[in-house]
Amino acid sequence: DLAEQTATAMASFARHLTAPRVGVALLVGGVDAGPQLKALREGVEVVVGTPGRIIDFVEGGKLALDAVRFLVLDEADRLVADAPEVIAGLYKRLPKGGTGLNRLQVLLFSATLHSPEVRALAGQICQDPLLVDLKGREHVPEAVDHAVVVVDPREDRSWLQGQPQVWTDGAHALDKTGPAVSTPECWSEAVKRLKPRLLQRLIDRYKMEQALIFVRTNHDADNLERFLAALGGNAGAKFRGKAESGKEGAYSCVVLGGARSMEERRAALAAFKEGDVRFLIATDVAARGLDIKELPYVINMTLPDKSEDYIHRVGRVGRADTMGLAISLVAALPEKVWYCTVKGYKPWLEPDAKNTRTQEQGGHTIWYDEPALLQAVEKRLGRDVARLGADLSLPPGMAAKLEGGGEKYGQARGGGTSKEVAEHLAAIHQNVQQLGSLEVAAQGSFLALK
Structure with missing residues (x-):
């Protein structure tokens, strides 16, 4: 999705360049490779793509690299984490013996370039690397307000309600839960049931017309989509396209996740940007680098396990000095979540006595400690994150700023x-x-x- 966004921008620039001409090709997986091959055969100056599809074309002899002069890695920290072998393999194939104008130039971009992994990569593939940091490691846009909703099923017993129905991830499919049970497993399941209900209350409390909702996994995205659809989000079903008459429901949503096809992701993002649906449910990888104009809210259903990913998430709001609110639902108790490193294996589809064990016990789950993750986020921000009131109201300072300054989330600070x-x-x-x-x-x- 980020590759498409980048290619669109490059094509827009290229329209103003005629001497010399600049042709752009987009190489991504999940779609027909025919048009991509046709573009390469016709000749292009810029190739934008995902590492997997690019390396496939290179290894298949469909993309020649002998004339490459620039290698640009956007969201470099994520590429280092997810595809280090692919990046290394691609770099090995690039011409590196040139001098002057023919010397290969390597550029790495990210909002979080300070990790040891990124610095190590720069040392390997850049000649005399220079770090250009426009804002500083700890920078977070001042236009973003941060708030936390503490999720404590011991205090809020609405998780016991049968309606609205909540679908959870199955990590506790074999565990005993209920009002008379007080085990860590029961409280973990209670957290899973309570969070979607709190999300619904947030949507209603702030009359949200647009929000980006981050979840931890593709399975979580599927379950949340099902929950919002059951509330009447898309006439009780998944979004299948814009309604012919009237606005979509108050809980209308689409999913931007790696498990969805390219066509589904493209349609989902377009529907969200055009206002056909109110909520975009996304995973970290799928939403990296997306630019959504005047987005008012980001909601974290679960905090990411790295504070750097929190910075990337909340960076979707507060862009171009537009006011934004980032709300995180933080469990007061440990939550057991899936953590499977076996490629292609999906234990949540058939949870059993073995795969629901923790990794230390030979299974595919871990215990998630959100209070500790919140501390890491607060350390990164350099301040405590304010808690919303019991009625989910804004803290006095935030509320006063909005009421007194004429500011509104989703609009430029100062009202314009x-x-x-x-x-x-x-x-x-x-x-x-x-x-x-x-x-x-x-x-x-x-x-x-x-």
């Missing part, structure tokens, strides 16, 4: 462009035009060098 900013933009308009002309001349001169 201030008079001072407008005057400043008008004053520098001519200078910016001159800089644009100079840039064109400089780039043309560079390309003409022999």
Whole structure:
């Protein structure tokens, strides 16, 4: 999805470049490779794609790398974590003996470039690497407010209600649960049942018309989609396209997850951006780098296990100085979750006495400690994250800011462009035009060098 977004932007830039022409090809999996091969045969200057599809084309002799001059890795920290062998294999095939204009240039981009893994990769594939950090390691947009809903089934017994029905992940399919049970397994299952109910209350409390909802796994995404659909989100069923008349329901949703096909993900993102549905349920990998204009809310159903991923999640709001609210549902008690490292194996589809054990016991689950994860997030932010009230109301400071300053989540701070900013933009308009002309001349001169 990020590759498509990037390719679209590159094609938009290329429309203004005619001498020299810049052709762009998009190489991603999950779709027919025919049009991609056709684009390569016709000749392109820029290839945008996912590591898997690119390396497949290279190994199949369909993509030549002998003329590559630039290698750009966007969301580099995620690529290092998920596909280090692919990145290393691709780099080995690139021409590296050139000098001057023919020297390979490698660029790594991410909102979180400070990890040891990224620095190690830069040392391996970059010549004299230089770190350019525009904001600093600890930077989080000031336009983002952060809040926590403490999920404690000992205090909120609504998890015992039969309606609305909640579908959980099956990690406790064999465990005894109920009002008279007080085991860690029971409380873990109670957390799973309570979180969707709290999500519904948040949606109602803030009258949310658009929010990006992060879940931990594709299975969690499926279950949450089912829950919201049962509330009447998409006329009681999964979203199948825009309704012919009237707005979609108050809980209408789509899923952006790695387990969905490329066509499904493309349609889901389009439906969300165009306002056909209110909620986009997403996993971390699928939503990396997405740019959704004027998004007011991000909701974390479960905190990520790395504070860096929290930064990426909440970075979907607060863009271009637009006010945003990031709300995290944090369990007060440990939650048992699936953690399977066997590729292709999905134990949650058939939970049994063995696979529901923890990893230490030979199974495929772990105990998730969200209070500890929240501490890591707060350390990264450099401050405590405010708790919402018992009625899910904003803390006094946040509420006062919205009421007194005319600000609103999903809109630019101050309610729009201030008079001072407008005057400043008008004053520098001519200078910016001159800089644009100079840039064109400089780039043309560079390309003409022999």
